[in-house]
Amino acid sequence: SVCVLVFVCGIAEKLVSLNSSHGVYLHAITDNLVHGSLAVIVWLLGYLTSCCDNSGSSDSTPTLAQHTVVILQSVACGVISCAIDVDHFVAARSLDFQDALHAPTRGMLHNSVLLLLLLALYHSKPRSFVVLLL
Numbered sequence: 001s002v003c004v005l006v007f008v009c010g011i012a013e014k015l016v017s018l019n020s021s022h023g024v025y026l027h028a029i030t031d032n033l034v035h036g037s038l039a040v041i042v043w044l045l046g047y048l049t050s051c052c053d054n055s056g057s058s059d060s061t062p063t064l065a066q067h068t069v070v071i072l073q074s075v076a077c078g079v080i081s082c083a084i085d086v087d088h089f090v091a092a093r094s095l096d097f098q099d100a101l102h103a104p105t106r107g108m109l110h111n112s113v114l115l116l117l118l119l120a121l122y123h124s125k126p127r128s129f130v131v132l133l134l
Helices: 002-022 024-053 064-083 086-092 097-101 112-124 126-133
Strands: none
Touching (some): 002 024, 024 064, 086 097
């Protein structure tokens, strides 16, 4: 699954770089769609990996309802991932596209350290993480 993800990321990076020469709007749309697509792919790869790891017996085969839930979860993951780019507008304190492109700081949701801290908290104390989110 890591090889698939690296391959998809390479194609996505090439697609974004090709569209960067066709204007800022196409570049922004492509970049945002890549965010969403990668999120969907990562969610599905995680599901497929766990599904294959647990399929030692025939009675552990996922049902159609479980597959449907996973597909809905992956779509939700993609939408949330696309919504991350809203932080560019928050950082710019403007709804103007040009202002968002030239914001003085990076958006808060593009902070890798924050993501790593949240992942560490989740893995160390999952219940505390859920309470924190509520």
